[in-house]
Amino acid sequence: MGHVRRAEQCRPAGQTGCDPPLCRRHRRQSQRTVSASTLAPLTAWLPSLIAAVAGFGALALLTWLLLRRKAVVGRQTRVWRHLTLALATIAVIVAVIATLPIEDTVRAQLLSFLGLLISGVIGLSSTSFVGNAMAGLMLRALNNIRPGDFVRVGEHFGKVSEFGLLHTELQSEERTLITMPNLHLVTNPVEVVRSSGTVVTATVSLGYDVSRQTATEALLDAARAAQLEEPFVHVLELGDFSVTYRISGLLPNVRYLITARSALREAMLDGLHKAGIEIASPTLMNQRQYPPQWRFVPHASTSTAPEPEQPRAENIVFDKAEAAETAERIRERLDELEQEIEAAHHDKDEERAARLEQARTHLRDKLNELES
Structure with missing residues (x-):
């Protein structure tokens, strides 16, 4: 009977038993019930939406602070800033997954999948694209290679012209560019010339008729003429026909390493010839008959003109x-x-x-x- 009376009360106006205020109240209650049932799913997703908006907003702000505001930074700083952004991105993804309106088992599966994905990427780092990136990060952590350094890797020698996250580029003495993956640098010995100075060496073979003291004095004078500091001489080998000497000296400014090597050899030639010492490198063999007092030394130049100045090779190559x-x-x-x-x-x-x-x-x- 109560249902019948309520139905009669909500009849349209003009019919028997109609009460317009009660009808409007009933319609408002029905609308509120429908609205609540519609907004319930949106309310459940609200924490996730807030976490996503706040997280990606924080990432945008962090990107602006680290990369946009101070765009010109050093190599080490850039690497650590990118790593910071990567870790922040992972943290935002984890926060969004943690606030999703899903069952705990599904949430755990999503987090496990994310962990497996990251582990898989790291696991493939030894043989894939990521491997060179990991090698690049390792080289930056060691900090033993910088743009402008002279480097030898196997048979390749040159100056570092680019040091990226995935590869390293060398510029050779012929001005050619050599690109090597960073993984190759990590798995092979790398010789780096120290920027504080390096030792320049050259070897020469002289006959047994030249005394060691005379040879040492002439080679030391040649190293000083090549502007090398603290020169010293070693006897490397007593061969069948000649004695092998090595002259070494410290070059403080490694920028002109190639020129210094050539200058040392030029000074050795001039100094030994001026001292009347015959060069027997690698082995002196001559089938022509000469008097015993003959020496194979070129005559000194009679020209008084200064030797023309040559451009430094390093400035070109x-x-x-x-x-x-x-x-x-x-x-x-x-x-x-x-x-x-x-x-x-x-x-x-x-x-x-x-x-x-x-x-x-x-x-x-x-x-x-x-x-x-």
Whole structure:
């Protein structure tokens, strides 16, 4: 009977037993019930939506702070900033999965799948694209190779012109570019010439008729003429027909390593010939008959004109490597300027901060010219 009376009360106006206020109240209650049932799924997804929006918003802000705001940074800083972004991205994905309105078993399966995916990528690092990236990170952690360094890897020798995450590029003495994957550098011995100085050496064979003291004095004079510091001589071998000597000296400025090697050999030729010492490298064999007092030494030049100056080979063949080295030094100086500017603003020394900002602008313009 109650259902009948309520149905009669909600009849349209004009019919028997109709009460318009009760009808409107009933319709409002029905609409609220429908609205609540419609919004229930959206309410369940609301935490996930908030986590996703907040997480990716934080990633966008982090990207701007790390990469956009300070776009010009050093090699090490760039690598760590990209790693920071990668870890933050994984953290956001985990947070979104944790807030999904799903059963705990499904959530655990999604997190397990994410862990397996990351483990699989790391597991394939020894033989795949990721392997070179992992090798690049390892080389950066060791920090023993920098743009502009002279490097020998197997039969390849040159100056580092590019040091990327996946590959390293060398510029050879013939000005050719040699690209090697970083995995190759990690699995093979790498010789790096120290920027603080290196030892330049050359070997020569002299006859047994030349005393060791005379040979040593002539070779030391040649090393000094080639502007090598602290030269020394070693006897390497007592051969069947000649004695092999090695002259060595310290070259402080490794930028002109190729020229220094040639200059040492030129000085050895001139010094030994001037001293009347016969060079027997590698073995002196001559079937012609000569008097015993004959020496195979060229006559001294009678020309008084100065020897023409030759361009340094390094300035020609290592142009890209030199530019990469200069750019790397500018990036390091820009990092230092950023810290100095922040310190100046913190100390409220606006005049010093303005000077530093002007220097930073100049270096950024120079860096853009090198990279263009």
